Amino acid sequence: MLSVERVIVMPPLLGCAYYPEHWPQERWAVDAALMRQAGLRVVRLAEFAWDRMEPQPGVYDFGWLEQAITTLSAAGLQIVLCTPTATPPPWLTHAHPEICRVTLDGTRVSPGARRQACASVPAYQEAALRITEQIAWHFGEHPAVIGWQIDNEFGVGETTRCYCDYCRQGFQDWLAERYGSLDALNAAWGTQFWGMTYRDWRHIPIPGITNEPQSPSMRLDYRRFSSDNWVRFQRQQIALLRQYAPGRWITHNLMIRHWSLNYWRLAQELDFVSYDNYPHGLSDPCEVALNLDLMWSLKRRSFWVMEQQPGPVNWHPQRPPVPPGQVRVWTHQAIAHGAEAVVYFRFRAGRFGQEQYHTGLLKWDATPDQGYREAQAAAADLARLPDLARPASRVGIVFDYDDLWSIELEPVQRDFRYWDLVLALYRVFWEANVPVDFLPRGCDPSGYDTLIVPAAILIHPGEVDAWREWVARGGRLIVTFRSGVRELSNIATDSPLPGGGLSDLLGVRVQDFCAVPAPGFTEWPEHRPGTQVQSVKGDHTLTYHLWAEALSPITAEPLYRYGDGLLAGQVAITRQRLGAGEAIYVGCWPVNFGELFHRQGWIAQKSSRLEQAQLLGGDGTLWRVTLNHSLQPVEGLAGLEVRYERLS
Numbered sequence: 001m002l003s004v005e006r007v008i009v010m011p012p013l014l015g016c017a018y019y020p021e022h023w024p025q026e027r028w029a030v031d032a033a034l035m036r037q038a039g040l041r042v043v044r045l046a047e048f049a050w051d052r053m054e055p056q057p058g059v060y061d062f063g064w065l066e067q068a069i070t071t072l073s074a075a076g077l078q079i080v081l082c083t084p085t086a087t088p089p090p091w092l093t094h095a096h097p098e099i100c101r102v103t104l105d106g107t108r109v110s111p112g113a114r115r116q117a118c119a120s121v122p123a124y125q126e127a128a129l130r131i132t133e134q135i136a137w138h139f140g141e142h143p144a145v146i147g148w149q150i151d152n153e154f155g156v157g158e159t160t161r162c163y164c165d166y167c168r169q170g171f172q173d174w175l176a177e178r179y180g181s182l183d184a185l186n187a188a189w190g191t192q193f194w195g196m197t198y199r200d201w202r203h204i205p206i207p208g209i210t211n212e213p214q215s216p217s218m219r220l221d222y223r224r225f226s227s228d229n230w231v232r233f234q235r236q237q238i239a240l241l242r243q244y245a246p247g248r249w250i251t252h253n254l255m256i257r258h259w260s261l262n263y264w265r266l267a268q269e270l271d272f273v274s275y276d277n278y279p280h281g282l283s284d285p286c287e288v289a290l291n292l293d294l295m296w297s298l299k300r301r302s303f304w305v306m307e308q309q310p311g312p313v314n315w316h317p318q319r320p321p322v323p324p325g326q327v328r329v330w331t332h333q334a335i336a337h338g339a340e341a342v343v344y345f346r347f348r349a350g351r352f353g354q355e356q357y358h359t360g361l362l363k364w365d366a367t368p369d370q371g372y373r374e375a376q377a378a379a380a381d382l383a384r385l386p387d388l389a390r391p392a393s394r395v396g397i398v399f400d401y402d403d404l405w406s407i408e409l410e411p412v413q414r415d416f417r418y419w420d421l422v423l424a425l426y427r428v429f430w431e432a433n434v435p436v437d438f439l440p441r442g443c444d445p446s447g448y449d450t451l452i453v454p455a456a457i458l459i460h461p462g463e464v465d466a467w468r469e470w471v472a473r474g475g476r477l478i479v480t481f482r483s484g485v486r487e488l489s490n491i492a493t494d495s496p497l498p499g500g501g502l503s504d505l506l507g508v509r510v511q512d513f514c515a516v517p518a519p520g521f522t523e524w525p526e527h528r529p530g531t532q533v534q535s536v537k538g539d540h541t542l543t544y545h546l547w548a549e550a551l552s553p554i555t556a557e558p559l560y561r562y563g564d565g566l567l568a569g570q571v572a573i574t575r576q577r578l579g580a581g582e583a584i585y586v587g588c589w590p591v592n593f594g595e596l597f598h599r600q601g602w603i604a605q606k607s608s609r610l611e612q613a614q615l616l617g618g619d620g621t622l623w624r625v626t627l628n629h630s631l632q633p634v635e636g637l638a639g640l641e642v643r644y645e646r647l648s
């Protein structure tokens with residue numbers, strides 16, 4: 001059953017990123033006309049143009065931008081303006097070399113690229129706020145400007161974390177705020193290990209080059225602090241834009257597979273999130289869909305694709321070609337997952353700078369490239385459809401950055417990656433065309449039928465109480481291995497595993513946990529937990545890898561037992577019935593989660609080999625979008641083709 005709650009209906013828009021500062025002024029009107037001919041309606045400007053806006057300290061020049069906006073809006077284009085703080089101008093880094101980030105090994109990075117600045121340095125913060133205030137004051141109420149993008153891609157190129165002296169002091173202050181007293185910090189971190197009891201906040205180190213790893217508690221908190229630091233930096237700009245640009249929305253463009261920023265927190269103060277969709281940075285259409293669903297979930301509402309890959313990209317180490325039809329399919333896939341706008345990056349391929357091998361909608365010589373024709377085709381498709389919005393999902397998957405970081409710091413099994421686990425679980429639903437939302441830790445699962453909790457390693461006190469009530473009302477909770485293992489400060493719990501009340505809710509205890517060595521690891525060949533689990537009924541075998549836990553059911557029933565190796569005969573997967581629902585614990589990592597879910601009836605067999613999604617029309621209609629991601633015809637749909645069907 002589809003529900004219409006939580007839906008915001010907006011018309012899907014297409015647009016492009018444009019750099020008037022890269023092209024002679026006489027091109028602007030020509031380009032604007034070409035954009036309109038392609039059916040584009042919005043254009044994003046100025047995210048890297050600080051040097052043009054403020055050529056000398058305190059000397060501002062917005063005339064060129066005013067002229068560009070006038071030309072583009074005269075052609076009927078709406079404008080998204082950016083604050084330009086990702087690229088501090090040369091005069092600023094020259095006057096204040098301390099604004100440049102310091103890497104883990106203590107090296108100060110050189111200017112000349114982008115995102116070289118550290119958010120902790122006062123000279124950068126002050127200059128960034130001055131230019132933000134200036135651009136906001138100039139264009140805040142400009143009738144053509146519909147909204148604002150803060151900065152550009154916080155964290156791109158591994159730039160979230162800096163290790164300068166300002167960050168050290170910022171971290172120490174952040175810790176004082178979080179823990180209140182050194183006694184509390186020492187206890188939370190367990191600093192007695194290797195004799196690290198702190199008696200002065202200024203003695204607390206930050207991550208650096210050491211002969212052995214530093215405290216996992218300190219390093220997890222440094223990840224949190226570094227993320228919070230950019231959330232704070234963004235908040236300062238939001239405050240100025242709210243003041244000078246009333247009635248305009250504010251967003252930031254988030255990235256694929258980006259884990260150094262806590263996007264739940266970064267999204268909180270934005271009106272909606274935007275997302276830079278570069279499928280060639282991801283493994284396949286399923287991982288593209290996961291990222292799109294995560295973007296929708298961050299604000300539980302439609303989002304923008306602020307940069308859409310229009311063809312081959314410079315930063316890819318292989319730079320594979322993009323077959324004809326693919327850009328149009330990517331555009332519709334984004335809309336199928338809840339995008340209300342798709343903005344191609346960029347309008348014309350750059351003739352200079354670091355991204356010359358990045359395709360545009362136009363080639364270097366200003367003739368249309370393949371992406372131009374496909375944007376035009378997508379615009380024509382959308383013109384025939386009503387406004388579309390994504391309905392609510394019935395399946396939720398918990399996704400958490402602190403859990404990701406804790407496991408990233410100590411994977412135990414080198415190949416154990418939290419993201420891979422989330423993707424493996426997501427794939428089960430994507431392949432069956434069951435829509436999925438992502439949820440933060442501490443969420444209320446009301447409204448969902450199924451909640452998947454992958455490796456929730458950190459214990460959030462009280463969280464399980466809401467889950468228990470929801471299960472009793474009929475929810476199906478599926479918790480995996482490595483859940484409820486550590487306190488929030490990243491030290492092991494002293495409760496039986498899984499901790500935090502999970503053991504009681506799931507009716508099971510973890511007796512032992514094992515990393516599963518990779519097949520290529522040949523030492524001590526008999527020291528292996530095993531490779532397979534068998535259903536208790538004896539009719540099904542699953543292969544597992546990476547992780548295995550021996551379970552002792554208390555009140556739960558065993559569903560699978562280990563079939564071989566050191567764990568042979570022990571329980572691997574359990575189910576506890578509770579009220580009208582059930583709570584399942586999966587103690588090992590199946591190579592194919594789908595086999596388990598289908599066999600247990602937790603998901604229906606897939607009905608199509610094509611990706612399908614349902615969308616609600618603003619006019620009350622219901623639509624099914626079908627996407628063929630392959631070059632070959634599948635089930636009557638041509639290769640790289642899209643079909644919209646009205647269901648009601």
Ligand SMILES: [Zn+2]
Nearest residue numbers: 118162164167
């Ligand atoms: Zn710093």
